[in-house]
Amino acid sequence: MLASPSYGGEEVKQQFIEGVYNFAANGHEDPKAAVLPVITYVSGTDGPTYSATLFYNGNSTSPTILGDFLGDILTPDNSSKSLSSFPMGKYNQAVLPAFQKGGRSYGSRQRFHLLPIYANKEAMLIAHDMYFELAKSTFSNTEGGIIGFAFNPITSALLAATNAQPGAIQGIDESPSFWIEQTYSWTNEADDKVFDNFISEFNTKVRERLEPMGVLYPFYYLNEADIGQPVFESYPDGNLDRLKEIRAKYDPGRVFTDLMPGGFKVAAA
DSSP: OEEOOEEESGGGHHHHHHHHHHHHHHGGGOTTEEEEEEEEEETTSSSOEEEEEEEESSSOSSOGGGGGGTTTSOOOSSSOSSOBOOOHHHHHHHHGGGGSTTSTTTTOEEEEEEEEEESOHHHHHHHHHHHHHHHHHHSTTOTTOEEEEEEEEEOHHHHHHHHHSTTOOSOOOOSOEEEEEEEEEESOGGGHHHHHHHHHHHHHHHHHHHGGGTOBOSOOOTTTOOTTSOTGGGSOHHHHHHHHHHHHHHOTTOHHHHHSOSSOOGGGO
């Protein structure tokens, strides 16, 4: 089951933060549900817009755990006020055109960066406000500029299930958290430096603000991390050492380590 509700602009900020926080804190009560909450800012517009994609591995069109996103706290401003059966193949077909020729993201320059924090409403609001205040002053005239701030909620049930798997090496703290995915898309190579500077400035300042609060989460999900972020370094020391031993055993000549372009390298951690 799936729904894609949208909610409007900054007038719904508080309710959006509340709903997303509630899911991170209570989502373990129904692990069949998942939420992808995204806040988007398009260059030159007045401010961000708020939306979510809701998933439910069951038959309910209005599962209780997703109620905050379907009218209890947030009222959708489109027709997505309940979930409906929607095969993932059709979902893929629906989103694919944005990445094909003529689509909004086709040919764009892109970058991703991760800000992991513990589930804390004050920290969420601080990060949100710092991000979009700086974005509006930085990207007002940036051609094709689209940035996103996704408060991906990570429940204690998901983390416990991850740690329970045989061979789990990440040693993840099982406290509810948000792996905040920052997405950046723009048109011109000439604007690369603008985005590089923004990413550096925002993340430096927000970490300085949040660190004294003790809310910075000590794990970096590889799929959302940026170049230079400490993915393997966030693993427990003994586990990282074991990974290095395995790498040395199966790639002693560093063929895959050195010749595979890009990515995060165990040997460099």
